[in-house]
Amino acid sequence: MLRSRSQVRILWTLLAAAVGLVFILPAAWMFLGAFRPGNAVIDAVTPLSWNTFWPDVWTLDNFVQMLGPLDFGRALINSLIVVVVSVIVGVAVSALAAYGFSVVEFRGREIVFGLVVVGFLIPFESIAVPLAQIFNDAGLNNTYIGLILPGIGSGLAIFYLRQHFLGIPASIREAALIDGAGEFSILRRMYLPLSTPALANAALIIFLSQWMAYLWPLLIAPDPALQVAPIALSKTFTLQTSNFGQNFAGALMISLIPAIIMFVLQMFSKQSIAEAADK
Amino acid sequence: MTTRRRSALRPGLLTILGFVGPAIVLIVVLRLMPFGQAISSSLYFAPFGPLGSVEFIGLANYVDLFTIPEFQQTILRTLLFAVVINPLQIGLALLVALLVRQRIYGKAFWRLLVFIPTTIPLVGASIAAGIALRSDGPINALLGLVGIGSQPFLTSPDQALWSIIAIASWVGIGYWMVFLVAGLDDIGGDVYEAAKIDGAGTLRQFFSITLPLLKRPLLFVLVADTVVNFALFVPMQVLTGGGPESSTTLLMYDIYRQTYQYSNPNMGAAETVILTALMLTIVAIQFRLMKEKN
CATH class of the missing domain: 1.10.3720.10 (MetI-like)
Known part of the structure; x- marks a missing residue:
């Protein structure tokens, strides 16, 4: 009983997707948490629902607080x-x-x-x-x-x-x-x-x-x-407080800035290679 | 004519210093001096308080490190941690690298998902994990969903170090995966074609082709990972403070604590010497193993 090639391929793809989700879900939860009211990060855990992961109220207040008073x-x-x-x-x-x-x-x-x-x-x-x-x-x-x-x-x-x-x-x-x-x-x-x-x-x-x-x-x-x-x-972080939105906003900012700069640098270096090839 | 040409090709001392001088000064100031300072400081004892005078005590700090149970345990814990976390991370990174190189749909996308956490600096990852692992956090909520009771994680002496291993692996595996994927890409497909014709199965191919040909990148990531993990500091400082019950006190963190919190810099220096010696040994072994191949 040989399974068809595409069935095998789908099985491997599902496994890769599961692994990818294990890695990305905590990061996504953190990044999304930056955009919800600080106390909602923990409050939305019980009861466990879609809302635990996906914000129902969106706000930029965490960023405002971090960049302003903090x-x-x-x-x-x-x-x-x-x-x-x-x-x-x-x-x-x-x-x-x-x-x-x-x-x-x-x-x-x-x-x-x-x-x-x-x-x-x-x-x-x-x-x-x-x-x-x-x-x-x-x-x-x-x-x-x-x-x-x-x-x-x-x-x-x-x-x-x-x-x-x-x-x-x-x-x-x-x-x-x-x-x-x-x-x-x-x-x-x-x-x-x-x-x-x-x-x-x-x-x-x-x-x-x-x-x-x-x-x-x-x-x-x-x-x-x-x-x-x-x-x-x-x-800004202590385990005792329960307003974690600001921590997530800060973590998002320090994670994104190198990513953006790397992206720009990459475009830059590709461009210079292209220019060099033109000459 | 020949002599003139030679002298033109041989630069003067000032030129040479202009090129390599800054790097040499940096290496002396940033590596050799502090290492020397640690060695000399480890041979002294400075009693606490303004009246104390520095006293030469020879190797007494080292004797303490290896005989006082607390220090013994810190060294032992550091070694055990290294023996567990490094093979675990590299083994998983290899499995993921093999998985994302299979003939699957959306290869690059799944690879990216595993890689994204590595862009989060360890401080951010530690904070996020600290929140996720709280008793009222989402991880425990998920465990509750499948009928497992609430776990203490970072607040339990039995689970805290494992939680730190999980955090470091979450942001580490994707990074090492990149090197292993590159190493796997370097192995030509024709080797496998030949093996297939000879009738070698998947497992046989893995052990007699993939692993031997992957030796260099595998060795590189294993050693680089070992150095990184010996120096692991952020999760202990941000999340556990070396506790509970010293269960997450490893050498790197204890150096910091002895020096800055317990005002015992001489003991911290002895620990620095031990940790540096450990790391240098690992790096030296790597060079040995790599040279064997060439």
């Missing part, structure tokens, strides 16, 4: 400042180092690169607490620089870009050197334009790690004026 907008702006500066400086540092460790030849390069690899093998979180003490002693607590610095040293971004640069033929650089070009202008005029997608990925690595950072900002910037979004969100 000052979450300021936290979002702090996060954006930290992320943008980290990405720009971090990509620049990583590209320079990647070029230095892949293209420029100098004595002891492999040893120095080995040191960098070993150093970055130490996961950041595991040394975050002693690092915070060092930063405190240096007076970097409650400063943007203190928040930004760990984000610009990304071993992953360096390795990733180095790997990409190694794939660019060395003859390009040698020809330019003989023509009298300096190393910096070769990096800027030849290697970087050839690496747009790799640079976008390096930017993404730095972006996400800084945007989602929690432990580090908690340690280094307790000043409310410097609070980043994840810290501000956790401050």
Whole structure:
């Protein structure tokens, strides 16, 4: 008794749908909860009905409260400042180092690169607490620089870009050197334009790690004026209250902003590839 | 002519420093210095209060870590947690990756549904899960629907750590799935065609083709996941505070607590050294295993 191919296909599809629903339902419940009156999140649970999941009353009040009196907008702006500066400086540092460790030849390069690899093998979180003490002693607590610095040293971004640069033929650089070009202008005029997608990925690595950072900002910037979004969100939350709409609104905002930026970046990088193909 | 060309290709020290200098400074300041600081601090004891003077005590903090029951349990719990959560997450991620690569309708859509939770930062996911798992929350309401009584979840010493495992997996599995799907895509379809002609069944194909050829991405996600989970901190800080009854106190959280809440930074430093050593061991093993292949 062989079942037909399409029957098998439908069975597998149903299984995939069930798995997909297990993952998406809690997220959907959270995102929808951002648009209902705060107390409705728990009040609508009993009796269990369609209304538990889907709001009967829709409101933007949670967002108004979060961005107004609860000052979450300021936290979002702090996060954006930290992320943008980290990405720009971090990509620049990583590209320079990647070029230095892949293209420029100098004595002891492999040893120095080995040191960098070993150093970055130490996961950041595991040394975050002693690092915070060092930063405190240096007076970097409650400063943007203190928040930004760990984000610009990304071993992953360096390795990733180095790997990409190694794939660019060395003859390009040698020809330019003989023509009298300096190393910096070769990096800027030849290697970087050839690496747009790799640079976008390096930017993404730095972006996400800084945007989602929690432990580090908690340690280094307790000043409310410097609070980043994840810290501000956790401050609005206690298990004892029953007004959760605002928490959901905050969670929705910090989840959506990277998604939107990623989407824009993706369009941007696709466009630049298309432009490059035109030339 | 040759010498001139050589010197043109060999940059000066200033140029070299311009390229790799910033990264080297960052690596020293952001990784090596704090690790060194943790090692040296772990050898001291600073009594609480302004009058106390710092005292060199050698390895006494480490002896305490391995002999005082509370610390012993924290280390043991951290290891057990790692042994459970990592194979669980990667195993499930692999199953989901295999599932969404079957010949099914709406492949990309189901894949997206699994991926969407990974875009929620762990703080948001923890808060949402904390609300969902309340005694009057929707999860317990659903359990009631199928006749299972209300569960305490985060408020029970037996269930709190499992609840955290569930939360971390909810936002983690979709992320690791992406790497595994990419790895599976890299395995050419012709290998399977050949196996089919030889009459190999689905299970046989999985164990003798898929798993061996997936070794590198599988190893990568397993190690990356292990590092992430050793550093798991947010759910404990936001939801349980390491409790109830220390049941969710893992090394990472205890480092924070010893340093900032119990004012015992030297013990926190000893724990930092242990945790870092644990993570480095795992990463080193990965490099070993990956090199074997090449």
